[in-house]
Amino acid sequence: MNITPLPVGFGAEIDGFDMREADDSMAEQLRAALLQYGMLVIRGQSFTPPEQIAASQLFGSLETFPTMRGQLNGLPEIFRVASRPEDGHVEVGRYWHSDGSFREDPTPISFWYSEVQSEEGGDTLFTDLQRAYAELQPEIQQEFAGLTTAHRNGVVHPLVLRHPKTEVPALYLNIGLTAGVLGYSPDHSRALMEAVDRHYSRDGATYRHHWLPGDVVVADNLHVAHKATPITPQTRRILNRTTIRADGVIWANGVQKQAA
Template sequence: MKIRAMNMGFGAHVEEADLTALTQDDVDGLRTALLEHGLLVIRNQKLSPAGQVRMSEVFGTLETFAPGEGQLAEYPQIFRVASRPAEGHTNVGRYWHSDGSFRAEATPISIWYLVAQPDNGGETLFADLREAYTALPDERKPAIDGLITLHRNGIKHPLVMRHPATREPSLYFNVGLTGGVVGYTPEQFMALRTDLNEHLSRAGAAYVHHWREGDVVIADNFRVAHRATPISVDQHRILDRTTIQADGVYWGKAQI
């Protein structure tokens, strides 16, 4: 197995890997690479749903979904998104976010496996939250350090959080589900929301993943945000996602 860094400043390609037959050295390498690069892209895999579950478990204990919520009754660990309503959840996450930020103990890792490849459309964008914080003007940072965001369900998180394993600061913000900031008026919050969305969307900052059948993408949700792009029902895409529980992640409990 080889790890090849992307030229984005974050992310890496994992080459010559077989995720159905991981050795302990492979597991250690993947875990180390995820913390170093934040995003791993692995092509040409052949995973059954059971195989995806087993592979995902090398990163920790998996979250599970209620019957019907994840779409695969026999595999409650898998959340299925799709281009067609009969095959999975549609129109999911078309804004910058990290999965599970609506939880009091946020979801640390997401893992996707492409089951059916569309002819075109449906790319996923990924942005480096650590670099997003670093790229802010130094005079702006004191104004946002210490701010607490409010999700629409009442869950609070720091806007500038330190990664539970690396302790490096990043901008942790869910554009779609955050409804306010403690101490901010609605007008102040909307101005900040617009500004942060534009900052995460700035030219050249995102890695655009064009899905191929057999792709596996693994994201550290405290380091990398992602955003889905539209896909037509005329296209056929099925994408299975697993996520790691906050209290079961391999680097230790994910407190932010």
């Protein structure tokens, strides 16, 4: 197993091993690397859907999803994202977000496998939430550390969320699903979210992943956020996503909603 840090300052690329054959030592290396780097780009894998489920379970117990058009019957653990509706969910996540942030205990880890690739379009962007907080001006850090956001479904989270394992604070905001900041007017909330959106996308802060055959990406959703880019139905692309439950994640304690 070869682990090479990505040049953007977070994330690491891993090659030279088959996740289907991971022993306890390899699994521990993967878990440690995910905690250290926030995101893993694992090359050269080849999964059937059940094999992806098994590989995902190296990081914990999986969430499940209802069967819908484009999803795999009998495999509720896999959430398919695609360019065509017959293949999966389309036009989702085209804003900065962490998967499952709408949950009381948000989804800690996401795992994507590239089943069908496109030559153009459909890249995924990633940004480091811990670095995003660290690079704020001290007075803005102090302001943000006291704020709470509300999702459209009523779920609330601190704007600055400490990682339950590492205790590192992160700027945690779902740009598309957040209704506003508690105690702020709609205009003030909108201005803050727009500022955070720009901050996530600032020069040098993002990693752009173009999906190749056999690619797996694993993201610690409490450390990094991601954003889909456009793709048209004329180009076929399928990503199979599995996600780890907060009560079954490798660090085992769920998410502690503790502000910085």
